[in-house]
Structure formats: structure tokens, C-alpha cells
Amino acid sequence: MNAESLIQAVKDRFPQAAFASHAYRGDATVVVRRESLLELARALKQDPGFQMNFLMDLTAVDFSAFGTKPAPAFFASSGVAVRPSTSIPDKDPWPGPPASGRFVVVYHFFSLALKHRLRVEVPVEETDAEVDSLTSLWGGANWLEREVWDMFGIRFRGHPNLKRILMYDEFEGHPLRKDYPVNKRQPLIGPNN
Amino acid sequence: MEQPKLQTREMLLNVGPAHPAMHGIIRIVAKLDGEQVMDCDVEIGYLHRGFEKMSETVDYNGVIPYTDRLNYVSPLINNMGYCMAVEKALGITVPDRCHYIRVIMSEISRITDHLTCIGAGAMELGAFTVFLYMIKAREFLWELVEMVTGARLTVSYCRVGGVKGDLPEGFEDQCLKALQETRTVLKESDILLTRNRIFVDRMSGTGKISTEDAISYGITGPFLRGCGTAYDVRKDCPYAVYDRLEFDVPVGTRGDNLDRYLVRMEEMHQSMRILEQALRDIPDGPFLAHPETGRAIPAAEMVDQAKMGNIVQIEGARAVVDPTLDGASEEEHPGIAADEKRVFLPPKEDTYGNIEGLMNHFKLVMYGHGVRPPKGEVYFPVEGANGELGFYVVSDGTNTPYRVRVRPPCFAIMSALPKLIIGDMMADVTPTFGSINMIGGELDR
Amino acid sequence: MTSRLDEAIGWARKFSIFQYPFVTACCGMEYMATACSHYDVDRFGAGLPRFSPRQADVLFVVGTISHKLAPVLLRIYEQMAEPKWVVSFGVCTCTGGFYDNYATVMGIDTILPVDVYIPGCPPRPEYVLDGLLKLQAKIKNQHETGERSAPEPRPEFSV
Numbered sequence: 001m002n003a004e005s006l007i008q009a010v011k012d013r014f015p016q017a018a019f020a021s022h023a024y025r026g027d028a029t030v031v032v033r034r035e036s037l038l039e040l041a042r043a044l045k046q047d048p049g050f051q052m053n054f055l056m057d058l059t060a061v062d063f064s065a066f067g068t069k070p071a072p073a074f075f076a077s078s079g080v081a082v083r084p085s086t087s088i089p090d091k092d093p094w095p096g097p098p099a100s101g102r103f104v105v106v107y108h109f110f111s112l113a114l115k116h117r118l119r120v121e122v123p124v125e126e127t128d129a130e131v132d133s134l135t136s137l138w139g140g141a142n143w144l145e146r147e148v149w150d151m152f153g154i155r156f157r158g159h160p161n162l163k164r165i166l167m168y169d170e171f172e173g174h175p176l177r178k179d180y181p182v183n184k185r186q187p188l189i190g191p192n193n
Numbered sequence: 194m195e196q197p198k199l200q201t202r203e204m205l206l207n208v209g210p211a212h213p214a215m216h217g218i219i220r221i222v223a224k225l226d227g228e229q230v231m232d233c234d235v236e237i238g239y240l241h242r243g244f245e246k247m248s249e250t251v252d253y254n255g256v257i258p259y260t261d262r263l264n265y266v267s268p269l270i271n272n273m274g275y276c277m278a279v280e281k282a283l284g285i286t287v288p289d290r291c292h293y294i295r296v297i298m299s300e301i302s303r304i305t306d307h308l309t310c311i312g313a314g315a316m317e318l319g320a321f322t323v324f325l326y327m328i329k330a331r332e333f334l335w336e337l338v339e340m341v342t343g344a345r346l347t348v349s350y351c352r353v354g355g356v357k358g359d360l361p362e363g364f365e366d367q368c369l370k371a372l373q374e375t376r377t378v379l380k381e382s383d384i385l386l387t388r389n390r391i392f393v394d395r396m397s398g399t400g401k402i403s404t405e406d407a408i409s410y411g412i413t414g415p416f417l418r419g420c421g422t423a424y425d426v427r428k429d430c431p432y433a434v435y436d437r438l439e440f441d442v443p444v445g446t447r448g449d450n451l452d453r454y455l456v457r458m459e460e461m462h463q464s465m466r467i468l469e470q471a472l473r474d475i476p477d478g479p480f481l482a483h484p485e486t487g488r489a490i491p492a493a494e495m496v497d498q499a500k501m502g503n504i505v506q507i508e509g510a511r512a513v514v515d516p517t518l519d520g521a522s523e524e525e526h527p528g529i530a531a532d533e534k535r536v537f538l539p540p541k542e543d544t545y546g547n548i549e550g551l552m553n554h555f556k557l558v559m560y561g562h563g564v565r566p567p568k569g570e571v572y573f574p575v576e577g578a579n580g581e582l583g584f585y586v587v588s589d590g591t592n593t594p595y596r597v598r599v600r601p602p603c604f605a606i607m608s609a610l611p612k613l614i615i616g617d618m619m620a621d622v623t624p625t626f627g628s629i630n631m632i633g634g635e636l637d638r
Numbered sequence: 639m640t641s642r643l644d645e646a647i648g649w650a651r652k653f654s655i656f657q658y659p660f661v662t663a664c665c666g667m668e669y670m671a672t673a674c675s676h677y678d679v680d681r682f683g684a685g686l687p688r689f690s691p692r693q694a695d696v697l698f699v700v701g702t703i704s705h706k707l708a709p710v711l712l713r714i715y716e717q718m719a720e721p722k723w724v725v726s727f728g729v730c731t732c733t734g735g736f737y738d739n740y741a742t743v744m745g746i747d748t749i750l751p752v753d754v755y756i757p758g759c760p761p762r763p764e765y766v767l768d769g770l771l772k773l774q775a776k777i778k779n780q781h782e783t784g785e786r787s788a789p790e791p792r793p794e795f796s797v
Contacts, residue, residue, distance in 0.1 A: 242663075242704065243740060265663065328670060328674040346664060633662060
């Protein structure tokens with residue numbers, strides 16, 4: 001299925017849950033509420049119309065600093081493409097970061113039989129950063145969710161073993177959040193330089 | 194007399210972060226019953242270098258050296274994947290010649306990756322000669338890479354909107370010679386390993402995984418192909434010019450270590466086939482021989498003349514630059530770069546010769562300026578040596594990326610490691626771990 | 639008489655280096671290339687890696703060291719018996735490289751004394767052999783003079 005028909009099929013199936021969608025640059029994307037995530041994922045995996053047997057990637061984005069960096073005013077048009085290529089679609093503009101919620105948990109699904117991809121985004125508030133875990137459907141979600149917990153601090157309900165994976169246990173804070181400075185070190189041994 | 198009942202206990206063995214296997218830093222805490230592994234806990238993260246955080250602090254072209262060091266045995270594939278993701282965000286494509294150059298360099302990288310994997314895996318099983326032969330073949334390929342890019346390992350060759358420089362003179366002959374050497378080495382290693390009783394006994398039947406488990410963990414690449422599923426991003430979601438090139442995707446049947454070894458050996462032959470086709474089909478031939486139009490003047494002199502305003506005198510002249518900047522002069526520029534002034538640096542004759550070129554150059558390298566994709570998010574998958582290597586780039590319209598995420602292929606494979614080694618003996622962990630081709634830079638980023 | 643004996647022992651020590659290659663990252667590929675047939679390191683007597691710290695005398699720290707791995711590295715260094723030397727291979731171990739972030743140790747000389755620094759990202763095999771020759775000169779001098787030239791203290795600077 002191409003991007004538009006895929007988005008339409010998801011929206012037909014889950015009209016309340018999938019409240020926004022776009023196909024920026026040809027990538028089919030739907031934004032869903034976190035309560036319906038597990039149901040949607042199960043349908044994507046088992047429904048013969050979708051057959052998304054691969055959970056390719058599970059990650060998160062922290063949108064708290066979006067748009068805060070000033071661009072040089074009088075060279076506003078530099079660096080953008082003048083002669084866009086016809087093979088990369090550009091009809092559907094990107095709607096922007098989510099209206100509410102600091103974090104967005106991003107899932108990339110792929111179907112081997114039908115060869116289509118879908119991106120599912122779940123906006124999450126900072127104060128209640130918790131999403132359902134997909135470990136019951138895909139084994140690969142185990143480590144991917146641990147990494148999101150380690151780097152962002154988003155909890156996953158129902159995860160069997162939610163602890164740090166890339167950083168050590170004594171580390172405090174979540175490094176990929178925008179308010180964690182890039183060179184704030186917490187060494188176990190050695191000087192703090 | 195009654196035989197006293199033997200009390201057995203399970204032993205906890207810590208295959209610690211520093212261990213003799215050549216494949217990087219990992220910690221496996223295995224619970225053994227005699228020699229058999231009953232349960233294991235895998236701990237990673239010992240090479241976490243903060244790639245994703247660092248890429249938020251530099252501009253789009255500055256992320257490229259960090260991508261080199263992700264899968265450091267096949268750096269050109271990472272470069273290419275990242276650049277194609279940013280080009281998708283910008284909405285541009287590069288000319289065909291540039292696609293062919295990128296494909297050629299990617300396939301060379303894929304061959305070096307498989308050589309290192311099989312060589313190191315064989316050495317861990319005791320076949321030291323095979324390791325030396327394969328590293329010898331790898332040296333020929335690295336000399337080839339050095340000829341084009343200037344560096345052996347961490348190349349930073351691709352740029353957003355093209356590649357750094359064109360293929361040099363003599364590349365085709367050297368490439369064919371290197372392929373011939375590689376074929377000899379592969380034939381010798383095949384004789385030494387594939388029908389070797391010890392090698393086959395240790396590799397077959399160990400590290401088995403079923404296709405359903407592999408797909409559930411998100412495993413792709415030679416690992417999945419060893420289980421029987423023919424998923425190759427180059428064939429199923431083609432990018433660059435792979436849809437014009439003819440090659441087969443080797444597939445195994447049983448999903449054990451021996452099948453993965455055979456798949457990798459055959460993939461190297463297919464990569465060499467792609468290389469030969471690409472060298473034949475590349476538009477304008479492997480070396481863009483330009484006739485000697487105009488006189489050649491050193492770049493510094495060109496700059497002096499331009500500063501004094503003698504534009505008419507230096508028009509049509511060729512700038513002779515430092516060898517590290519070579520390959521991006523005016524004749525080669527349309528072949529290696531997208532026709533986008535605002536994304537790719539202008540040819541050196543324009544930079545040194547007239548003020549518009551200089552301003553163009555400055556607008557791309559000055560702090561705060563540079564490549565600026567419109568606000569949006571894209572995901573672009575390429576076929577890395579271990580599987581699907583995807584780049585997810587979120588842009589906020591400024592010159593630094595807002596978020597760069599690498600979908601690492603061997604992360605998925607390592608998360609399935611407990612499934613692979615539980616039930617096998619302790620000595621089987623070595624060939625299994627060798628056939629995973631775990632690269633620390635990609636696993637921990 | 640003693641000085642000839644010292645010279646002989648110094649010569650023997652420098653040409654029989656048992657290295658412990660603590661390989662983590664990309665520099666490991668260049669280490670492999672140096673150890674193999676093209677740029678053979680065996681002709682300098684350093685071709686036999688010992689994968690146990692008790693049996694090794696030179697600790698080659700190859701590749702980036704993260705803060706998670708630093709205690710492990712220190713423990714391995716402490717397990718080695720005297721005389722021992724440390725070679726810092728690659729710029730990530732010398733000063734941290736361009737990974738100036740929360741996860742990387744900015745140079746292993748903050749936790750261990752280092753004898754020879756081999757910068758490069760990754761260093762070409764020729765640089766590695768140059769570093770090895772400097773190490774051999776240091777080993778030879780150490781036996782003759784009886785004193786170990788102290789590794790230079792790291793200048794204190796605030797980031």
C-alpha cells in the first residue's frame with residue numbers, strides 16, 4: 001500500500017485514537033493517543049491488511065527546545081534546496097511538533113510481505129512519562145525500551161526488566177534530554193574533567 | 194554400598210568486559226550447569242560515546258565523522274546512509290555518477306566488513322592463517338579506499354549533496370587488481386575452512402535461531418538470510434542505483450553459524466559482481482579524463498589575482514589545489530555534487546576566482562549558516578553489513594540537526610543473544626559471538 | 639662487565655614485549671592491521687599478545703574508554719606485575735578525541751600513568767610502529783639507568 005492508503009486504513013480502523021497524520025517526504029506517519037497504542041500495535045502485527053511483522057525501531061524525541069534556537073535573520077533562505085527532486089514527494093507539509101507533551105515516542109514498523117513502512121508517534125507529557133510496553137508482541141522491544149528509559153526517562157508499563165542499558169547504574173539523569181548538558185560528566189573513578 | 198548423591202550447583206561465569214574474543218566489549222554473565230549454558234544476562238554500553246548527543250551540537254556535515262565511527266569496519270555505508278537521509282529531508286537527489294561512486298565505495302566497505310568478521314571468527318576457532326589471509330586482502334581494499342578518500346578507515350567521504358571528490362586516475366586498474374587478490378584469498382579460505390572437519394563441527398548446529406524469533410527481535414541482514422528469509426534493503430526497498438544492478442541475495446536454510454558463514458562468503462562474491470558492473474556502467478567512465486583546457490595556476494596565485502580584480506585574466510584557468518582538496522574542480526563538480534548552490538560547496542575555481550563563489554562558500558561554512566533542511570522528520574534505511582541501518586533525522590530548520598537516531602542492526606541481534614546461546618555449551622559461545630559480527634561502535638553508539 | 643650485562647638485559651627486554659591489547663573501538667582495526675602480515679609487528683618482537691594481565695607486561699589501551707569501562711581498565715592495570723608499561727593508542731585514549739561528552743574519559747592518563755602516546759584517529763600502522771620503537775627505547779633505558787622516567791603530570795586546566 002502506498003503512504004496515503006496506509007494512513008487511511010489506520011484511520012478507518014482507529015478513528016478516535018489516530019488523531020493526526022501526515023506523509024511528509026513519503027513517510028506514512030500517524031500520531032496516536034497512548035491509551036490505544038497496544039491495541040494499535042497488535043492490529044498492525046496481526047491484521048492481514050497490515051502484516052507489520054518487524055518493529056524496526058523504537059525511539060523518542062524531546063521537543064522541549066524546538067524552535068528556540070535563533071536562525072540568522074537576514075540569511076533566512078540559505079541552506080534550503082532550490083531545485084527539489086521530483087522523486088522525493090513534497091506535497092504533504094510537516095505539521096510540526098505535537099501541541100502537547102514534551103516527549104514523543106516514535107515507532108517504526110515494516111512489513112516484509114507487503115513492503116510498506118509506518119511510523120507511529122505517541123506524545124507523552126513530562127510529568128506522566130509512561131507508555132505501554134510492546135514486549136508482549138515483539139521480543140526486540142525489550143532492549144529498545146530500556147534504551148529509551150536510559151536516555152529519556154520514559155517508563156514502559158509491563159516491561160519485565162526496566163533498567164539502564166547504555167549507562168552505568170550510578171549515573172543520575174537522562175542524557176538525551178535537552179536540559180542535560182553535553183559534557184556534564186559523572187565519573188566513577190578519576191577527576192571530574 | 195550406597196553411592197552418595199552428587200550435589201550439583203549451577204555456576205555463575207562472568208565473561209567479563211575484557212575478554213580474548215576480538216569482537217568488542219561486552220559482558221555476558223552466564224549460568225552454567227557443567228558446560229551447558231542455562232541462562233545468561235548480557236550487559237552492553239561499555240563503548241557508549243554519545244553519538245546522538247554529539248550530533249546535536251555540530252552541523253549536518255559535521256556529523257559525518259561521527260557516523261564513520263559507528264560501524265567502523267564499513268564506514269562508507271554509514272556515511273552514505275546518513276547523507277541520503279539528510280538529502281531526503283532536503284528533498285534533493287544527487288547525479289547518477291555520484292550514486293555510482295557511492296555504490297562502488299559502499300560495496301568495497303561491505304567486502305572489508307565481511308572479511309574482518311569471518312577472519313576474526315575463524316581466528317577465535319584456531320584458524321590463524323585464514324585471519325592473516327583475510328587481513329591481507331583487506332589491506333588491498335584499504336589501499337584502494339585510501340586512493341579515493343585519503344584515509345584508510347575513518348574516511349568521511351560523503352557529503353550532504355554529493356561526495357568529497359571524484360575517483361582518481363588509475364582507480365579502475367587498482368580496483369580490478371584488488372578484486373582479483375580478494376578472489377584468490379576467498380578461494381584459499383574456502384579450501385581451508387568450508388570442508389574442514391573441525392570448523393564445520395564447531396559451527397553447524399550451534400547458535401540456531403528460528404525465523405519467527407529472528408523477525409520478532411527485528412534481526413535483518415546476513416543473520417536473517419541465514420535463517421531463510423531473503424530480505425535485503427537493496428532489493429526490497431532499492432535506493433541509489435541498486436535497481437539497475439544485477440546481483441543475487443544468498444539465503445541459508447538452517448539458521449546456524451555455518452549458514453551465516455556461507456551467506457557472508459557468497460555475499461562477498463556478489464558485492465564483487467556489483468563492483469564490476471558499476472565500474473562498467475558508471476556514466477562518463479571510471480575516470481573523468483578532462484582535456485587540458487586553460488592553463489593551470491596554483492590556487493594561492495588565483496586568489497591573489499582575484500583580490501586585485503584581474504578576473505578576466507584568470508577566467509577559464511584551472512586551479513591547482515592541495516592534494517587533500519583534489520577532485521572537486523570545475524570539470525568534476527557536476528558529476529559528484531547535486532546542482533544545489535545552497536547545499537554543496539562550489540568548485541574551487543569559483544571559490545578562489547570570483548566573489549560570488551567565495552560568498553557561496555562562506556554561506557555554507559560560517560557558524561550559524563550551512564545546510565538547513567526544512568522542518569520535518571525522515572527515516573532512511575540502507576543495507577548495512579549487519580542488516581538494515583536506518584537513520585531517523587528530525588530537523589528544526591536550523592543548521593544543527595535536532596535529533597539524529599541510528600537504528601543499529603547489531604543491537605537487535607545482540608538482544609537475541611540469550612536465545613542463541615542458551616542450551617549450547619560454553620565453547621559454542623565463541624563461534625556464535627563471532628558470527629554475530631558485533632561492532633561496539635554501532636551497538637553502543 | 640655490569641654495563642654489558644645491563645645492555646644485554648635491556649636488549650632482551652625490549653625485544654620480547656608481551657602485550658595485553660585492551661581493544662575497544664575503531665583503533666582495534668588498525669591494531670589488527672599492524673599485527674598482521676602487511677605491517678608485521680612480530681619483527682619487533684611484539685607479536686605475541688597475551689590475553690591475561692598476569693602474563694603481560696605492556697598494556698596497549700586501544701580505543702575509546704568510557705566512564706563505564708574505566709574501573710575495569712584500572713583493575714586490569716593493577717593486576718599486571720612490575721615491570722609494566724602503558725601505551726595509549728589512538729587519540730581517544732590520549733585526550734578523549736572529539737567525544738567531549740558525558741560518557742568518555744578525557745584521556746586515560748587521568749586514571750593511569752601512560753608511557754607512550756600514539757595519537758591518530760586511527761593512527762596509521764607506521765605511527766604505531768614509531769610509537770613501539772619509542773617504547774622499546776624507554777624499556778632499554780629503564781633497565782640501564784634503573785630509574786623509570788616518570789610520566790609527565792597532566793597540566794591542570796578547567797574546562
